[in-house]
Amino acid sequence: QVQLVESGGGLVPAGGSLRLSCAASGRTVSNYAMGWFRQAPGKEREFVAAISWTGGMTDYADSVKGRFTISRDNAKNTVYLQMNSLKPEDTAVYYCAADRTYGSRRSRDGYDYWGQGTQVTVSS
Numbered sequence: 001q002v003q004l005v006e007s008g009g010g011l012v013p014a015g016g017s018l019r020l021s022c023a024a025s026g027r028t029v030s031n032y033a034m035g036w037f038r039q040a041p042g043k044e045r046e047f048v049a050a051i052s053w054t055g056g057m058t059d060y061a062d063s064v065k066g067r068f069t070i071s072r073d074n075a076k077n078t079v080y081l082q083m084n085s086l087k088p089e090d091t092a093v094y095y096c097a098a099d100r101t102y103g104s105r106r107s108r109d110g111y112d113y114w115g116q117g118t119q120v121t122v123s124s
Helices: none
Strands: 003-007 011-013 016-026 033-039 044-050 059-060 068-073 080-084 092-099 117-121
Touching: 016 033, 016 068, 016 092, 033 068, 033 080, 044 068, 044 080, 059 068, 068 117, 080 092
Parallel strands: 011 117
Antiparallel strands: 003 016, 016 080, 033 044, 033 092, 044 059, 068 080, 092 117
16 A cells, blocks of 8 residues: 655745645555646646656646646655746645556546645635
8 A cells, every 4th residue: 555645735926836745655656657636626636747657757737837847756755746937727736646557647547546635725
């Protein structure tokens, strides 16, 4: 079993930055692809970013490309999401997730483990 715990969310003005962390425990996630998703009130959970188990491949939703950066430190069993130039429409609960394969990275159904989420609120 893998437990994922997100942190780093909060309230930030538009144009600001936040860095989310996702710490894994229970077993190593160094051989898992990792993803970030978000869910705004009344909306479906949507893909934000993903990273392969080596960190050599990344993928981003068009809405965050150029503003968000996903990275990982396998020695620390931790994945990060650096969010810059935040917009009010980025407001959501952000979830990290672990997937045995990178190929299904954009699909919620492909992920095996999920964290509880961390709230990000961007004020206008």
